[in-house]
Amino acid sequence: MTKRTIIITGGAGFIGSHVVRLFVNKYPEYRIINLDKLTYAGNLANLKDIEDKPNYRFVKMDICDFEGVYQLMQEEHVDGIIHLAAESHVDRSIKDPFTFAQTNVMGTLSMLQAAKLYWESLTTPYVMQDVDRLPSSLAHVIPTEERGSVSMGKELGMTSTPCRFYHISTDEVYGALEMTHPQGIEPPFTTKASSGEHHLAYGEKFFTEDLKYQPHSPYSAAKASSDHFVRAFHDTYGMPTVVTNCSNNYGPYQFPEKLIPLFINNIRHRKPLPVYGKGENVRDWLFVEDHARAIDLIFHEGKVAETYNIGGFNEWKNIDIIHVLIKTVDRLLGRPEGADEDLITYVTDRAGHDMRYAIDSTKLQKELGWEPSLQFEEGIEKTVRWYLDNQEWMDNVTSGDYQKYYDDMYANR
Numbered sequence: 001m002t003k004r005t006i007i008i009t010g011g012a013g014f015i016g017s018h019v020v021r022l023f024v025n026k027y028p029e030y031r032i033i034n035l036d037k038l039t040y041a042g043n044l045a046n047l048k049d050i051e052d053k054p055n056y057r058f059v060k061m062d063i064c065d066f067e068g069v070y071q072l073m074q075e076e077h078v079d080g081i082i083h084l085a086a087e088s089h090v091d092r093s094i095k096d097p098f099t100f101a102q103t104n105v106m107g108t109l110s111m112l113q114a115a116k117l118y119w120e121s122l123t124t125p126y127v128m129q130d131v132d133r134l135p136s137s138l139a140h141v142i143p144t145e146e147r148g149s150v151s152m153g154k155e156l157g158m159t160s161t162p163c164r165f166y167h168i169s170t171d172e173v174y175g176a177l178e179m180t181h182p183q184g185i186e187p188p189f190t191t192k193a194s195s196g197e198h199h200l201a202y203g204e205k206f207f208t209e210d211l212k213y214q215p216h217s218p219y220s221a222a223k224a225s226s227d228h229f230v231r232a233f234h235d236t237y238g239m240p241t242v243v244t245n246c247s248n249n250y251g252p253y254q255f256p257e258k259l260i261p262l263f264i265n266n267i268r269h270r271k272p273l274p275v276y277g278k279g280e281n282v283r284d285w286l287f288v289e290d291h292a293r294a295i296d297l298i299f300h301e302g303k304v305a306e307t308y309n310i311g312g313f314n315e316w317k318n319i320d321i322i323h324v325l326i327k328t329v330d331r332l333l334g335r336p337e338g339a340d341e342d343l344i345t346y347v348t349d350r351a352g353h354d355m356r357y358a359i360d361s362t363k364l365q366k367e368l369g370w371e372p373s374l375q376f377e378e379g380i381e382k383t384v385r386w387y388l389d390n391q392e393w394m395d396n397v398t399s400g401d402y403q404k405y406y407d408d409m410y411a412n413r
């Protein structure tokens, strides 16, 4: 059995908590360290069901704390990093770009530099004298006589290196796609473009891995910058990195600043639903557990230095999703169908609002065989049910500073 010690940053957040849960349950032989600062978005209640597992440790730490991170890596003999910690909400980035640069850029740099120094230190007698503590994944790669001269990357061959820095990024770094359609056919139209399968699309172009970065918001600019640093650490120092860019996630445990949980909560409480602009913007939605499965697969089998796009060819206009949410919440609460349609309130658009995101995940599907497991209808039903069944979770995260955030963001909009 391969033993690994992995730091997952941002493990108390939305996607991170699903990744931590998956790894802790699926790999009892691994040691999973959840490193999280517990900002407003971090919540240990997201991990109640696994917090007592013997292969899990939570460490409250800021990724910008270089010394602390380096020491933790030494103490735990870390051989893998899955880096999710970030400031993640576009609207907040528009109000406070500095925090986004600090966490997403400097924080990622701090993680990279700490991993580089620690993994380079494995060329020292640590490996020779302490063979039992050598990550067992190294054992088959390094002949016994060569132990002691191990470095983190090149000598071992990039595809079989034991250490790995996996950076989780977003499709927003590619910018915005246009809404286009073949002549005479109204969107959404059925296409096989960028996929072997038929799917609905609002445009003829998709985000592919080789596309030029064109971020528009402070959030996506900071994420783009962090992606560049990760690739620079590979190209300059031989760091075994991998980057993935995923589309919009939805599912349980998402902080209710994002469209889906915010709207479910407002419908439940019959509060206005603030639709930006005309509600025409298109997003490509993926169930969060499918993202977590992709991360598991890519962490173990993705090629070093590669980029993989993750998405399920599932484009929706915001306003159409909102109708689905109203219908589903009303049905599950026993309200007359469409009873809450009048909550829809068109408000001032988000500054620089990207029109359309659409991921082409063909590379991931072809090279590693990943596919989403859930149809959107099934995923959204599961998600709405979860929020309605977990009102206590929602009440906790919407107490405290949330009301102030809500007023700052939406009053007078």
Ligand code: NAD
Binding pocket: 009, 010, 011, 012, 013, 014, 015, 016, 035, 036, 037, 038, 039, 040, 041, 042, 043, 061, 062, 063, 064, 083, 084, 085, 086, 087, 088, 089, 103, 107, 168, 169, 170, 171, 223, 245, 246, 247, 248, 249, 250, 254, 255
């Ligand atoms: P989230 O905001 O729900 O969680 C972020 C987590 O990071 C929180 O637990 C927070 O406490 C932690 N964190 C923030 N700053 C930190 C710091 N300085 N040090 C340590 N921990 C810190 O975010 P999410 O939606 O789960 O996104 C996770 C990652 O996935 C992000 O990198 C984001 O860019 C990326 N991503 C998100 C989506 C999406 O739809 N949510 C899609 C694609 C990619």
Ligand code: DAU
Binding pocket: 088, 089, 090, 091, 169, 170, 171, 172, 246, 247, 248, 249, 257, 258, 259, 260, 262, 274, 275, 276, 277, 279, 281, 282, 283, 318, 350, 357
């Ligand atoms: O594409 C991946 C990205 O998806 C991630 O990198 C980000 O971390 C994540 O927040 C998400 O970004 P979006 O800006 O697309 O998600 P959000 O839920 O904030 O908004 C989805 C759409 O809904 C967007 O077009 C804006 C609109 N919207 C959002 C809110 C919060 C509204 O119309 N009203 C709202 O109140």
